[in-house]
Amino acid sequence: MVVEDNVTNQAVAQGMLEKFGVHIDLVANGQEAITALEQLPYDLVFMDCQMPVMDGYDATRRIRDPQSSVKNHNIPVIAMTANAMQGDRDKCIEAGMDDHIAKPVDPRKLRRALEQWLPVCCQQTNPEGDEGKSDESRSAENPEVSINHDSAPSPQHSDEPVFDYTDMRSRLADDDTLVRTVAEAFLGDMPDQIEQLKVLVAADNKAQSTAQLHKIRGAAANVGGMALSALALTMEQAGKAADLEAIRERLPELENRFVQLKAAMKERLFETTNR
Structure with missing residues (x-):
């Protein structure tokens, strides 16, 4: 589940x-x-x-x-x-x-x-190759140590790509149909997510605005929208610092980042469908 x-x-x-x-x-x-x-x-x-x-x-x-x-x-x-x-x-x-x-x-x-x-x-027997073989599995004697060792994402976003197509495609097993399905879901849902954020900010709801930015950040990162994700992280951190004004000031930039991502995704995915 x-x-x-x-x-x-x-x-x-x-x-x-x-x-x-x-x-x-x-x-x-x-x-x-x-x-x-x-x-x-x-x-x-x-x-x-x-x-x-x-x-x-x-x-x-x-x-x-x-x-x-x-x-x-x-x-x-x-x-x-x-x-x-x-x-x-x-x-x-x-x-x-x-x-x-x-x-x-x-x-x-x-x-x-x-x-x-x-x-x-x-478990299936290696349905997608052998890339998943683990060299860092947790032992049964130490069940409370996570196998994941990712570091926190950086809040810097000036050099982040608008759309990292290679990252998204790799994440989705180079399946172009799945890439387009996920992209369509993202492009259809994100305007509502941003609108909901604007409503929460207008209502001065710091906690829910921060939670909404967290959601936007994760969704953008999952589709390779690295610049949008990084900006959402910066705004989320402002929310955790109770700086709602900083979030409010950057809302137009967030919307613009999504517009740029939408254009880049449509252009790249259109090219993909016509190879």
Whole structure:
């Protein structure tokens, strides 16, 4: 099961996991995850952390609670989140999660997580080559050490590419159909995400504005929109510092970054379809 509220990230996760031969169900928040886990014996959960209704931390605590009605309290739960600092990983482990994968997701690290946590009976035999062989698997004696060693993304964005097509295509197994499917989902959803951010900023809602920027950052990074993602990170950090005015001042720049990304994606993907 993938627990994720952003449609772009849902499309990316579904596409990547299906490439590895894994059947998944998608739910949009922690409460929906709990309801599903009460009904079906899933093998593995990929859990976003920041979601409406119920976040990933509370959902995981509910899963681990022996008084809850989920079918398997010990099901592996892997955080899949744009938060990549060591403190973020520690928070995931403290909530009861087993591992942490940073967004944008590296297919090799996703494959290693599947090999580590998916029951052997459910694993495909190397469906996408041998790139996922792990040299950093966690030992059974030390189950609380994450296999993911990503560093936090840099807030600098002046030199970031508008659209890193190579990165996006590689992330999606060089599948042009999947690339276009994810791109269409992103381009259709991002205007709504930016509009929602503008509403939250106008309402002086610092916490929700920061959370919304976190969502924008992760979605942009997943499609290779590195300049947009980096700017969203800078604004997100301003929100964490309670500087709503800094966010407000950069909203036009954020919108312009998306316009540039949209144009670059359409041009590049149009070229791809006519090779």
